[in-house]
Amino acid sequence: MNHQVPDRCPGALRPFVSGDGSMVRVRRPGGRVRVHELVELLEVTRRHSGAELIQLTSRGNLQLRALPDPLPEDLVNDLHDWLPFPDHELVRNLLASPLDDAAQTMIADVDTRLCADPDLAGLPGRFLAVIDTCGDVIGEPFDLAWAADRTDPTVGWLHLGGHGLARRVRAEDAAETLVHVARVFQGFRTQAAERGHAAPWHVREVDPAVFGVDWEARPTPSGTPLPCGPLDGGQVVAGVPLGFLTASLIQVLHGLGGNTEVTVTPWRQLVMPEHPGLGEAGFIIDAADPWASISACVGAPSCRRTDADTIGHAQRLAETGVDEPVHVAGCDRRCGAPRDARVEVLA
Numbered sequence: 001m002n003h004q005v006p007d008r009c010p011g012a013l014r015p016f017v018s019g020d021g022s023m024v025r026v027r028r029p030g031g032r033v034r035v036h037e038l039v040e041l042l043e044v045t046r047r048h049s050g051a052e053l054i055q056l057t058s059r060g061n062l063q064l065r066a067l068p069d070p071l072p073e074d075l076v077n078d079l080h081d082w083l084p085f086p087d088h089e090l091v092r093n094l095l096a097s098p099l100d101d102a103a104q105t106m107i108a109d110v111d112t113r114l115c116a117d118p119d120l121a122g123l124p125g126r127f128l129a130v131i132d133t134c135g136d137v138i139g140e141p142f143d144l145a146w147a148a149d150r151t152d153p154t155v156g157w158l159h160l161g162g163h164g165l166a167r168r169v170r171a172e173d174a175a176e177t178l179v180h181v182a183r184v185f186q187g188f189r190t191q192a193a194e195r196g197h198a199a200p201w202h203v204r205e206v207d208p209a210v211f212g213v214d215w216e217a218r219p220t221p222s223g224t225p226l227p228c229g230p231l232d233g234g235q236v237v238a239g240v241p242l243g244f245l246t247a248s249l250i251q252v253l254h255g256l257g258g259n260t261e262v263t264v265t266p267w268r269q270l271v272m273p274e275h276p277g278l279g280e281a282g283f284i285i286d287a288a289d290p291w292a293s294i295s296a297c298v299g300a301p302s303c304r305r306t307d308a309d310t311i312g313h314a315q316r317l318a319e320t321g322v323d324e325p326v327h328v329a330g331c332d333r334r335c336g337a338p339r340d341a342r343v344e345v346l347a
């Protein structure tokens with residue numbers, strides 16, 4: 001499918017106007033962010049919208065809602081502090097296995113190479129690249145993913161999203177090769193545009209022959225999201241109900257110290273050092289907690305496409321309990337639905 005319009009994924013400087021105002025998204029490759037940065041971002045949203053939360057997205061990004069439309073100049077200036085590569089900010093959708101420093105180093109390498117190439121600033125805002133060393137983020141709907149061989153992590157497979165094709169690539173070459181294939185994809189998009197055709201948004205929409213002949217049929221490995229709960233080594237996977245990282249949750253993080261690094265996962269969790277009071281504050285620290293199995297889109301009134309109170313419905317589900325993962329959506333778009341959840345569409 002070739003799209004007739006550019007994607008409208010929000011960025012820090014390209015807001016999407018929703019029912020509750022402008023929405024902007026700050027991307028952090030690999031999801032790593034320091035506590036003091038979360039505090040500062042909360043201050044930005046407080047100052048400009050009065051909102052008391054940062055929203056976590058299914059790509060591990062940080063989203064601010066209910067901002068003025070158009071964005072005032074001082075807000076744009078505030079957001080610039082978050083953009084080391086302003087031209088590439090829309091395309092830095094880069095996931096890595098949250099618990100593995102080696103995967104995080106590799107995705108940082110991908111980021112550096114991607115942001116060094118002016119042409120790659122033209123990739124679609126929906127483009128997703130993944131480095132997986134633990135069998136987790138490979139389950140996300142990627143365009144390009146390198147997944148380590150589980151028996152020998154010095155090698156792995158670079159997968160073409162949606163095609164069931166992969167190429168064997170050494171770990172040390174993974175970032176360079178992945179960015180090279182991204183360049184081929186963007187080159188195809190540019191040529192399509194020059195011929196007056198609409199450009200594809202995803203690798204799966206492109207004839208795989210475009211990427212050469214070195215690919216072999218290989219199923220994409222399945223990925224398993226991290227369950228909420230304590231980890232070895234004094235870390236914890238703490239879920240954030242509905243992805244709303246509220247001021248009171250951020251307040252608890254203060255106890256970790258401002259320079260502590262936490263990792264935002266694509267499953268609306270933070271991986272961080274264990275700390276007293278996380279559960280009492282509202283973090284999900286037990287996989288059996290009903291909130292660990294419930295997600296929802298923002299619904300009405302924040303989204304104009306529905307009258308349904310998705311958040312209220314999710315809260316009622318949490319009170320009664322669920323026996324399988326459930327995502328509550330306000331319409332057929334099913335925004336943010338996890339791949340393993342039954343989706344309840346309310347309107």
Ligand code: SF4
Binds near residue numbers: 297298303306333
């Ligand atoms: S699923 Fe529909 S109602 Fe919910 S946020 Fe997306 S567009 Fe809005």
